[in-house]
Amino acid sequence: MRLRFALPLAAAIGLWSASAFAQPTAEDRAIAQTLFDEGRALMNAGKHAEACPKLEESQRLDPAGGTLLHLGACYEGAGKLASAWSTFHSALSQANKDKRADRADAARERIAALEPKLSKLTIVVPPAVADLTGVQITRNGVKVGAGQFGSAIPVDAGVVKIVAKATGKRAYETEITVGKEPSTPRVEIPALEDEPVSAPATPPPVPNQQPTSDTETAPNDGGPQRAAGIALGSIGLAAGIVGGVFGGLALMKQGEAEDHCNEQNLCSQEGLDIQEEGVLFGNIATAGLAAGGALFGTGLIVFLTAPSDEGATTTAAVSPNGFRLIHRW
Structure with a gap:
């Protein structure tokens, strides 16, 4: 069964999927190992906000199932439960490919533990809006595909900004705050208002000025x-x-x-x-x-x-x- 993840989790997914096809160089592996060691040390010190970027870059340079497990744990420690949940899913897929039953079991355990703690956001887009020319829905600046309309998508805690745009329509914007406790917020996109038609600008009237000897009539000295x-x-x-x-x-x-x-x-x-x-x-x-x-x-x-x-x-x-x-x- 294929899983649908929230767009705020795209960075975590991209670290696994895009880098899976890259062939790291020896230098890449050396840098990745250094960053992995630094990230794990920061995690052990409780500094998850500093550790996660290290582990993200390590995974990008040299993808590895073990790094994914540590990155998922880092997101969980930083309170980004939806990102942790999606990263553990990526770690489970990689463990199955690598035939690492121990890592697969660890990933399943964390997925099961996080599932009831997730907040899931549903964006409802009525057909009248979805069928508009040039319609675009974004969540925190990332495009929301039509397949996600009406689905409960896991999101991290924090402020979520939703914007709806379409050709010839006023943009609709709204923000919601997702708390640390599990919730199921729902946002319905209303009918978009038409953009006002701007009247063509009328040039200001030209004042009727009388010619003066200083400006328009040059003196004739003969x-x-x-x-x-x-x-x-x-x-x-x-x-x-x-x-x-x-x-x-x-x-x-x-x-x-x-x-x-x-x-x-x-x-x-x-x-x-x-x-x-x-x-x-x-x-x-x-x-x-x-x-x-x-x-x-x-x-x-x-x-x-x-x-x-x-x-x-x-x-x-x-x-x-x-x-x-x-x-x-």
Whole structure:
């Protein structure tokens, strides 16, 4: 017959079942023997809480039927009767495999002595809860399988925390205290409440802020406009200089042409050629001076009408009497 043990006893069972397939090394055996000797000495001194971890590690490193018997006795001395009961069952199974009748008799004796002292916890899970999507029942953080629902499972004395969860449901939690005297506590899992549906978060309204000169409107100090005015004025000045140079050349050509003409203003071919050059230079001079004056004047207006961060402004005005620049501070 297969036995069902409480999940708080999983550590004790795992020490026997998982390690049964491991092949300990010589170093493992040496460490296990040392821990076994220390654990047994602590037990003899009545220090079961310190002895049990030593024996647990010894069994994990080098599984042995004798260690299981001592570990069961250690749990019993520490008041963990359910853990002791399950460990003696493991020791009985190992003794039967090893054909150690003496150990098997010792294990049966302790099992029989502990049976009436056990507290057994029953967790009742109604079908409406058991059938929920993602349902999970835990006892002290360890999952309780569906096969344990409704069964009286041996548990050690102390606080037992039971939690029930399911998808889309509020978690149910409860705690019970199992005393040292034998008892049969029962916990029924109620119908789980639905999780509240959270409304989508509404972003806070954006305040209607008026733009301020310090935050949203950068002050315009007229820098780019002044730069454009300077550029136009510079081009106009350069054009005026070119016009002046060609104007001077035109006057020189006029003087040279007079040397090749008589009093009746009849000129030789060379004089006529010089006159043509003078006319060309004069036309270039006129165009250069006219364009230079226009560009220079435009650049001056652009420069002077640029806004100022100090509040000074310059405006241009055209009237019947002419062109005026008005500067205000």
